[in-house]
Amino acid sequence: MTHAKYGGNDMKQVQQLEILKHLIAIPSVNGREAAVADYLTKLFTPYQDQIQIERVTYAPGRDNLVITAGQGAKTLGLAGHMDVVAPGDLAQWTTDPFKATVKAGRLYGRGACDMKSGLAAIVVALLEMLEHRTLPGRIRLLATVGEETGEYGAAQLTKAGYADDLAGLVIAEPSADLREVGYTAKGVIDYILTAKGQSAHASQPQLGINALDHVLEFATQAKARLAKLDQVDPVLGPLTHVISVINGGEQINSVPAQATLQGNIRTIPAHPNQQVYDILAGLVAELNQRPGYDLRLTYSFPEEPMPGVADAPLLKLIDQVHQDVFGTSVTPVGQAGASDGSEFLHAKGDFTIALIGPGGDTSHASNEFVDLAVYYQAIEFYQRLAAAFFAPDN
Known part of the structure; x- marks a missing residue:
């Protein structure tokens, strides 16, 4: 696909799908995140008059990407990691793990669930808001390296102050296909x-x-x-x-x-x-x-363990938007595994961290997949959450 601005009404699903496919095709197994950052940078380059693009190098070939868009007194963070785990025994896969394959409404590939579908969804949501100039406020996209092996990209960005001014942070980790929202973790x-x-x-x-x-x-x-x-x-x-x-x-x-x-x-x-x-x-x-x-x-x-409260304003807002998009409430849950949230919580600001994104229970598994209907819904969810986050009564 080209990297020109997206025209027409909302970005077509074929274009939304192409971005996810391209991310899957980059084998960023504990490395090569810079290749992911390169691709995302190209997607956002047409909007450089509206945004600030920053590359934060962790090691050669391993760049975090920070994109800040919009104006306002408060900042909403949207985060996702660019690395994936190794595919393991290729004989256990029915498809090429680094060639996205669509079958029966599902997209298969390494990272389809954890978490390139979540990363793609927040990227597409921001691209569409930039294209149509509907940014409701100041949004910062944080794309990190090394989450699967120690969250050191998030640690680096936190130490550099990129999360200090956040008023809320949403990490697009898989959460039972957006039916749950993680707010605390071991x-x-x-x-x-x-x-x-x-x-x-x-x-x-x-x-x-x-x-x-x-x-x-x-x-x-x-x-x-x-x-x-x-x-x-x-x-x-x-x-x-x-x-x-x-x-x-x-x-x-x-x-x-x-x-x-x-x-x-x-x-x-x-x-x-x-x-x-x-x-x-x-x-x-x-x-x-x-x-x-x-x-x-x-x-x-x-x-460190990530503390949180289920009735925090951001969690209530997520539930409200979830009801608008899906017609059901979202279930607040705790998580036994760590995420980038464990590092971002060390930022100087006082803000709630929520983990919610497309993807089910196939993280790190052979034949990892994401339900494409949920992926498309996630894009709408993040856009509507951003609009609600910056509404005057919030």
């Missing part, structure tokens, strides 16, 4: 514990230091201590802790000289990440006082 702590010991023949274990014993001791005590964090969030449930990987030793008749343990913790607002850090750091310090213990603890892309 935090994530991925940790790695390493232990150093001393090898010896298994027939004389007293001559060695068993590193595997030491990580197992840590595991036992960590589970017991974290279990005392027993408050239960009414929406998110309890804090959870899973020891997911243990490695150690070289052969069956030797004392292991090294071992590693990895764990995943999902935190809640009542038990924030710092509380967990303090417990684990204290445990490691105690164990390292024992003879022969040499433990080291590191973290991988921790995310």
Whole structure:
């Protein structure tokens, strides 16, 4: 398709579909987001007299994209990530994951659900408002890198201040085909514990230091201590802790000289990440006082829990618009997984974050798809939400 301005009435569905197809065709698996940003930049270039386009580089080939349009005293943020997970076993796919395929009203491809359909929907919604000069206020599009592996694009934009002046933020993550809206989420702590010991023949274990014993001791005590964090969030449930990987030793008749343990913790607002850090750091310090213990603890892309209230004004507005577009109320929900919202919540402003977008339950799955009727409805939903957000009585 060309990148000229869109004429006629509303952007035709064939053009809306072409944008989503083009995004699917860019294999932005933990990288190459700059190619997505390039394409989106071309789409918005015809409107550069109305907008500000900014590229924020995270690493070579990995650019966040920020587009600010319109004027006004308050700013509405619309966000989506440009990366996708790997397609996995291609034999499990019935179509090429990086060639969008439409069958029976569904579009199949990697990212169709999570979340290039959501990204495309907010992009198209903004393009149409620019084309018809119907921007109701100041809107900022935030297209991020690296959400699937740690939300570091959102973290970079937050630290640079791009979310500080927001009055509300809508992230177009899949939400049961727009039937639900996420407003709170658990935090994530991925940790790695390493232990150093001393090898010896298994027939004389007293001559060695068993590193595997030491990580197992840590595991036992960590589970017991974290279990005392027993408050239960009414929406998110309890804090959870899973020891997911243990490695150690070289052969069956030797004392292991090294071992590693990895764990995943999902935190809640009542038990924030710092509380967990303090417990684990204290445990490691105690164990390292024992003879022969040499433990080291590191973290991988921790995310704070995202607090929220179901009756926040933005959530009420989303429900109102949802009833107008779909004829039904939207269900407020909590989410066990992290999103870019976990980073944007660190912005200086005081604003509500809501997660709502097209896509069902096929995120990260083979034969991932989005219902095209929902995708088209999402475009209308975002446009009407923007209009309602800037209405005088809001």
